[in-house]
Amino acid sequence: MIMTRDRTFTLAVDALKEAGLRPTRQRVQLLHLLRxxxxxxxxxxxxxxxxxxxxxxxSLATVYNALNQFTQSGLLREVVIAPGISYFDTNxxxxxxxxxxxxRRLQDIPVDAVSVSDLPPAPMGTKVARVExxxxxxxxxK
Amino acid sequence: MIMTRDRTFTLAVDALKEAGLRPTRQRVQLLHLLRxxxxxxxxxxxxxxxxxxxxxxxSLATVYNALNQFTQSGLLREVVIAPGISYFDTNxxxxxxxxxxxxRRLQDIPVDAVSVSDLPPAPMGTKVARVExxxxxxxxxK
DNA sequence: GTGATTGCAAATCTTTTGCACTAAA
DNA sequence: TTTAGTGCAAAAGATTTGCAATCAC
Numbered sequence: 001m002i003m004t005r006d007r008t009f010t011l012a013v014d015a016l017k018e019a020g021l022r023p024t025r026q027r028v029q030l031l032h033l034l035r036x037x038x039x040x041x042x043x044x045x046x047x048x049x050x051x052x053x054x055x056x057x058x059s060l061a062t063v064y065n066a067l068n069q070f071t072q073s074g075l076l077r078e079v080v081i082a083p084g085i086s087y088f089d090t091n092x093x094x095x096x097x098x099x100x101x102x103x104r105r106l107q108d109i110p111v112d113a114v115s116v117s118d119l120p121p122a123p124m125g126t127k128v129a130r131v132e133x134x135x136x137x138x139x140x141x142k
Numbered sequence: 143m144i145m146t147r148d149r150t151f152t153l154a155v156d157a158l159k160e161a162g163l164r165p166t167r168q169r170v171q172l173l174h175l176l177r178x179x180x181x182x183x184x185x186x187x188x189x190x191x192x193x194x195x196x197x198x199x200x201s202l203a204t205v206y207n208a209l210n211q212f213t214q215s216g217l218l219r220e221v222v223i224a225p226g227i228s229y230f231d232t233n234x235x236x237x238x239x240x241x242x243x244x245x246r247r248l249q250d251i252p253v254d255a256v257s258v259s260d261l262p263p264a265p266m267g268t269k270v271a272r273v274e275x276x277x278x279x280x281x282x283x284k
Numbered sequence: 285g286t287g288a289t290t291g292c293a294a295a296t297c298t299t300t301t302g303c304a305c306t307a308a309a
Numbered sequence: 310t311t312t313a314g315t316g317c318a319a320a321a322g323a324t325t326t327g328c329a330a331t332c333a334c
Contacts (some may be wrong), residue, residue: 022308024314044299059316064299082220083228083324084298098264101271113262116275120255122240126279129243133258133275137268164333166289186324201291206324225299226323 011035019073026058030066031075034090041079041087041106079106081134096133109135153177161215168200172208173217181233183221183248189230221248221276238275251277 012031016023033051034042042050048063058066067088070076080086081099087106094111114133122128154173158165175193176182184192190205200208209230212218222228223241229248238251256275264270 022313024308026315057316061300061317062315065314068299080222080224082222084225086225086298100268107265109262113260114258115260116256116258118255118257119277120251122277122279123249125282126242127282129278129280131275131277133273135261135264135273136271137264138271140267140269164288166333168290199291203292203325204290207289210324228323 015075019070019075021069021073026056026062027066027069029056030058030063031070034070034076034088039089039091039108041089043085043087047088079132079134081106097135099134099136101136101138109133157217161212161217163211163215168198168204169208169211171198172200172205173212176212176218176230176232181231181250183229183231185227185229221274223248223276239277241276241278243278243280251275 009028009032012028012035013023016027016031021027030047030051033054033056034040034047044060044064044067047067048058048060051058051063067076067078071078071088074092077089077092078086079089079097081104085104089106089108091108096109096111096114098107098109099105100107116131116133119128119131151170151174154170154177155165158169158173163169172189172193175196175198176184176189186202186206186209189209190200190202193200193205209218209220213220213230216234219231219234220228221231221239223246227246231248231250233250236253238253238256240249240251241247242249258273258275261270261273
């Protein structure tokens with residue numbers, strides 16, 4: 001029966017509600033897709049392509065909208081690497097990134113694998129929203 | 143005489159030659175403009191606008207090309223902040239950045255003001271090209 | 285001269301938006 | 310119902326590119 005399939009999406013639905021986002025079919029399916037398969041780094045286009053592959057009907061505009069809303073709600077994190085290259089990271093815990101320039105690929109670094117210390121204090125009137133560390137890698141013989 | 147004015151550009155010319163770039167009028171003027179006024183963070187558009195303001199004749203395409211060439215040659219550093227927002231930094235020494243979200247503004251942090259330690263080793267076959275730390279700031283009452 | 289560089293306009297790419305339609309509450 | 314969300318196509322930005330004209334060497 002239909003409930004069996006719906007149950008698969010319970011987590012996504014709950015997460016969306018908690019985030020204050022109406023759990024529409026598209027959002028539920030996209031969030032579910034994003035969370036399937038562990039921590040991932042996907043571009044908007046990657047996600048749209050993947051959605052199409054599994055037979056979802058979602059427009060690219062909706063993918064962009066959903067990704068932005070997810071990011072604002074803290075369900076995702078966006079990592080911008082170069083003009084025109086940005087990834088959405090399903091790992092929202094504190095961590096950092098390796099970026100393989102040649103492969104245009106991100107890899108998570110657990111937060112305790114790097115220590116960033118002696119941070120200068122946030123300037124007057126501001127507070128730290130996030131500390132981002134990206135270690136850019138190139139192939140060795142370069 | 144003309145030589146007096148040219149002398150102003152000697153440094154830029156030398157830097158370009160050293161970088162293997164032909165010191166054309168546009169490149170010399172742009173590099174000189176970039177280096178005037180200390181460390182700065184300019185978008186391509188900022189630079190084009192500024193060039194126009196001081197009466198230089200450079201097309202936007204050439205500004206982009208020059209900035210990319212300068213970056214590749216190590217005369218500049220590019221800092222990408224968000225999709226569609228990237229800055230070219232005239233400070234090419236090792237350092238990090240504060241980013242003021244609301245003001246869309248970068249500020250340098252001297253490298254010794256932050257310590258990034260216990261970096262995980264670069265994965266097999268790769269080497270670290272650069273370690274980038276961006277501290278994103280938001281206004282305090284937010 | 286000869287090959288590199290420039291300017292312009294057009295093309296490309298990524299991302300956002302307006303608006304009529306549809307779905308969620 | 311009533312309001313929020315979606316799809317589509319168009320618009321908006323940012324950046325790149327093709328090619329004839331120009332410049333550096």
